[in-house]
Amino acid sequence: MSNHRTAHRYALAVFGVAEEMNKLEVVSKDFVFIGQIIKESQDFNLFLKNPIITTEKKKRVFSELLSNRVSDVTLKFIILLSSKNREALLPEIIEKFNKLRDEKLGILDVTARTAVKFTSAQELELVRQLGSTTKKKVRVKYILDPSLKGGFTVQFEDTVWNASVQHQLELLKKRFTESVR
Secondary structure (H helix, E strand, O other), rough: HHHHHHHHHHHHHHHHHHHHHOOHHHHHHHHHHHHHHHHEEEEEHHHHHHHOHHHHHHHHHHHHHOOOOOOOOHHHHHHHHHHHOOOOHHHHHHHHHHHHHHHHHHHEEEEEOOOOOOHHHHHHHOOOOHHHHOOOEEEEEEEEOOOOOOEEEEOOOEEEEEEEHHHHHHHHHHHHHHHHH
């Protein structure tokens, strides 16, 4: 089985347990904390992926590092991962868990590429438009893209809205060439 599918199964399992125990928010915060450690510590990343370190030692380190910092549910889950030699999948499991949580809560992640920084009013209007179209709560990540000459593009799931000047010019060119024929 691929690591992608394995990570998804573990994410589903921990999501189900957290939801059943009414600890979804707690586990979510724990995973944010652990995700920060993974992102910021090269040593921790190497530790997760090191096959030479024994399972028992990894369990001890996880217990020492995470006790009193994360919930029992999260700690038990990570110890379980370690006992199955799956701790290297933790970053992907966290990512998949977050996607499951966002689906459950009706949150849509959107990436907006803009030629210039949006004003607060423009940001609010974009969120409002996306929310009314998708019927979901929208979380937007804004990226300044100097390759855009003007306008913006919005991407969510497998949908792209292209409101860039370049795209508008391409549409105009297409209309002109079609009308000439």
